[in-house]
Amino acid sequence: MGIELPLEVVMPNASGWRHDLENMHRIVEENLHRNGGILFRGFDILGEAEFQEFAKSFGFPLLNYEFGSTPRTDLGEGVYTTTEYPAHQVIPLHNEQAYTLNWPMKIWFHCIQPAETEGETPIADSREVYRRIPTRIRERFEEKKLMYVRNYGNGLDLPWEKVFATTDPKQVEAFCRAHQIDFEWKGDGELRTRQICQSVACHPVTQEMVWFNQAHLFHVSNLEAHIRETLLSIVEEEDLPRNVYYGDGSPIEDGILDEIRGVLDECMVKFPWQKGDVLMLDNMLVAHARSRFTGPRKVVVAMAEPNC
Structure with a gap:
């Protein structure tokens, strides 16, 4: 089966992302369990507050980063920085909090500022x-x-x-x-x-x-x-x-x-971040990673729907 890079959804008009929420929810409902990941691109979502609103619109309260294993900054109300490791370090593929018995079923990444070079969030189909x-x-x-x-x-x-x-x-x-x-x-x-x-x-x-x-x-x-x-x-x-x-x-x-x-490594898929992108993953179906990078980079994350 495998991920289709993931499924990419591009904003069809300039009416603003809130006007297209119903359509985006339908796309997630129909495709997330098949593709594992959906990339929303060109929807003019930019910044922590809009990202939080977007993630919460799927109907689940955002989770706190309990029993975490890496340094992050709490940006408030369920939004966090991604792991704050030095830019030269690669973070290997992993499913969020798979080192415990409790994990989020949904995870979102939002690119506020792409890196100058690299800085992707590679993914892999866990199936x-x-x-x-x-x-x-x-x-x-x-x-x-x-x-x-x-x-x-x-x-x-x-x-x-x-x-x-x-x-x-x-x-x-x-x-x-x-x-x-x-x-x-x-x-x-x-x-x-x-x-x-x-x-x-x-x-x-x-x-x-x-x-x-x-x-x-x-x-x-x-x-x-x-x-x-x-x-x-x-x-x-x-x-x-x-x-x-x-x-x-x-x-x-x-x-x-x-x-x-x-x-x-064989299963890894990469795509370049664009400013404003939101990547939504089923955390059990898809693992994620982080490439090394140069220059400023800001990608934030939110999680929801505990497995139990």
Whole structure:
């Protein structure tokens, strides 16, 4: 099947995007589950407030970025910056919050300012990724599941106060219990969490199987060799900011993760951002990434419709 680049919808006239909302909603209803992603172009949507209004028009309250794993700025009422990593870094393909048991079903990206060069938000059809992952790997991951281990703070990763949006350890513990997250307060007062999650999933509407995890991203092998060596000279493996194992705690082989990354690269689709673009994705059907870039770039994001 695969994504058709994604489906691109261009404004047919200059009457303004609000006058065409009914048509846009119909297009989403008819095409999102087939294509996985829809690119709205030329609709004169520009800026955080209009983007928020557009995203909310689909009928779901916008979600907070709970239990986040990357630095973002909260722009208010469900709109956030995309991950604030340096421009030279590539962010690999991933489905939003697939490292947990709770994720948004819908995600929107809005390009306010395209980069001077590159800066795309590449995408990939998670159904196609699932089909292309070698059967021996897919069955192994599906049987064992995945255990994500996170250590917060100490200047190495986001502090737990930022991730859980509180300074109260009791609220952190309550959140963890409610979301099946094991937690441990370490001797230095910092927090470690472990959570066993899915590696594949079945889409609740289409009933299609999708590759749905962030093992390739959380695993220590995702770090550049010199960064990995430096980190392991400072902390023990169990204290790395983030890592992932099979659900039984056994290590995931680097070679298997390399094969998975190869499949993701094969399935990647890129398109250049234009100012004002809005990309709407079904977060289970489509993974997204970020290319490196030069010059100023501003892309913001909103999420909605929790999976449970």
